[in-house]
Amino acid sequence: MIKTKKLITRWLLGMFAMLWSARWAKVTFQPLYSDVRFQPTDQLHAGCTNSADILFSPQGQKVTKFTLVFYYNPENIEIVRILPSTSNGTATSKIEYNKIILEIENPIFSSSTETLSFFQLYFKSNIVGKEAFTLGTGSEAVTTNKTYPLQGDFALDFAKVPECEPDIVPPSISLIYPKNTNDRITLDQYFIFDIKDIGKGVDKNSVIINFDGEQYFYGSENLKRNGNYLTFYPSTWIPIDTGMDLKILITDKQSYGGANKTESTYNFHTATGMALNKMISPIMFRRMSQEAGNIGGSADECTLLASYYTRAEVRYQYNLKSIIQKLGCSLNTMDESSESNEDIVPQMNAQQKQYRNISVFATLGWILFFIAFTLKIHYLLAYRKHKKLNEQWIMKN
Numbered sequence: 001m002i003k004t005k006k007l008i009t010r011w012l013l014g015m016f017a018m019l020w021s022a023r024w025a026k027v028t029f030q031p032l033y034s035d036v037r038f039q040p041t042d043q044l045h046a047g048c049t050n051s052a053d054i055l056f057s058p059q060g061q062k063v064t065k066f067t068l069v070f071y072y073n074p075e076n077i078e079i080v081r082i083l084p085s086t087s088n089g090t091a092t093s094k095i096e097y098n099k100i101i102l103e104i105e106n107p108i109f110s111s112s113t114e115t116l117s118f119f120q121l122y123f124k125s126n127i128v129g130k131e132a133f134t135l136g137t138g139s140e141a142v143t144t145n146k147t148y149p150l151q152g153d154f155a156l157d158f159a160k161v162p163e164c165e166p167d168i169v170p171p172s173i174s175l176i177y178p179k180n181t182n183d184r185i186t187l188d189q190y191f192i193f194d195i196k197d198i199g200k201g202v203d204k205n206s207v208i209i210n211f212d213g214e215q216y217f218y219g220s221e222n223l224k225r226n227g228n229y230l231t232f233y234p235s236t237w238i239p240i241d242t243g244m245d246l247k248i249l250i251t252d253k254q255s256y257g258g259a260n261k262t263e264s265t266y267n268f269h270t271a272t273g274m275a276l277n278k279m280i281s282p283i284m285f286r287r288m289s290q291e292a293g294n295i296g297g298s299a300d301e302c303t304l305l306a307s308y309y310t311r312a313e314v315r316y317q318y319n320l321k322s323i324i325q326k327l328g329c330s331l332n333t334m335d336e337s338s339e340s341n342e343d344i345v346p347q348m349n350a351q352q353k354q355y356r357n358i359s360v361f362a363t364l365g366w367i368l369f370f371i372a373f374t375l376k377i378h379y380l381l382a383y384r385k386h387k388k389l390n391e392q393w394i395m396k397n
Contacts, residue, residue: 025141028055029154037257043157046128048164057115068102069138080122131156167199170260184271191232197252206251244268302329
C-alpha cells in the first residue's frame with residue numbers, strides 16, 4: 001500500500017513537471033506571411049521561399065539553456081537557411097536529414113516572462129496543402145536545477161500563388177530641372193524628372209501630372225520621355241508672381257496584388273514680368289523660337305522685324321538675327337539698319353518666298369504677330385536657353 005502511494009505520488013509529480021514545463025516554457029513557430037496585398041495572407045506560398053520566427057519564452061523561470069529539435073519531411077520541405085539571433089545569447093544550428101537542431105546557451109531576457117525571437121528559418125515547399133514541423137525528442141529547457149522536455153506540433157498550410165517575388169518597392173521620382181525649387185521659375189518653364197523603378201519597371205501610361213489647374217497624361221505632346229527622363233511642357237503660360245504646386249503620380253508594372261505608386265509634390269514661385277497673350281500657347285512659342293524651319297514671314301512681317309531689330313538692345317540683336325533667319329527674312333541690310341534710325345525693308349530671298357503662302361503669322365492674324373513680337377525678347381529666347389542647358393546636362397550625365 002505504501003509502495004503504491006509512492007508510485008502514485010511519483011507519477012503525479014512527473015505529470016506536474018510536464019504540465020509545469022508546458023506552462024512555463026513556451027516555444028512558438030511564427031510564420032512571416034507576405035505583404036498584405038498578396039493573397040492569401042494567412043497561408044504560406046507553395047514553390048516560394050517562406051520564413052518563420054522561432055520564439056521562446058521562459059514564462060517565469062530562469063532558463064540557462066534550451067534546445068529545439070524540429071522534425072519534418074525532407075521530401076516535401078526544403079530548408080533554405082537558418083539565421084540565428086546575434087544578441088540574445090550564444091546560438092548554434094544544424095540540419096540532419098529530417099530534423100533541425102537549434103540551441104541557445106545563456107539566453108538573455110529583460111524579464112522572465114519576455115518572448116524573444118532566437119532564430120529565423122527560411123524554407124520552401126512545392127506541395128499545395130498541409131505540412132508540419134514537429135518539436136520532438138531532444139527538445140528541452142534547462143533551468144538552474146532541472147531539465148524539462150519540450151514538445152509541440154506546428155502545422156503549415158501552403159497555397160498556390162501566381163508568383164513568388166512580387167514587386168513591393170514603388171518607383172522613385174527626382175526633379176532634376178529646375179534643380180532649385182526655391183528659385184523663381186520663368187513663365188514658360190518646363191520640368192525634367194528622373195523616374196526609375198528597381199523592380200518590374202515604370203508603367204509609362206500611368207504618368208499623371210497636375211499643374212496650374214490642368215491634368216496631363218502620358219501620350220500628350222506635353223510629356224516627352226527619353227529613357228528614364230520625363231520632360232513636362234505646360235500647355236499654358238504660368239501665372240505671374242504666383243505660388244504653384246506640381247503633383248506627379250506614377251506606378252510600376254506590378255500586377256499581382258496591385259501596382260506600387262509614388263506621388264510627389266513640388267512647390268514653386270513664378271517670376272514677375274510680362275505674360276504673353278493666351279492666344280499663343282507656350283508650345284507655339286517654343287516652335288517659333290526653336291522649330292521654325294517651316295515657318296515663313298511675309299514682306300511686311302520682315303519689315304516690322306527689321307524695325308524691331310534696329311530698336312533692340314545690342315545684347316538681344318544677335319539672337320534676334322537667328323529668329324529672323326528662321327523666318328526666311330533677308331539679313332543683307334540688317335547691319336545697315338542698325339547704323340541708321342530709319343526702318344529698312346529687307347529684301348525677300350528665295351526661302352522667304354517659298355514660305356510666303358504658309359506664313360504662320362498670316363494664318364494667326366496680325367494680332368498674334370504683334371503680341372508675339374512686341375514683348376520683351378527674353379521671353380522669345382527663354383526656351384532656347386533652357387533647352388541648351390538641358391542638352392548640356394544630359395550630355396554630362
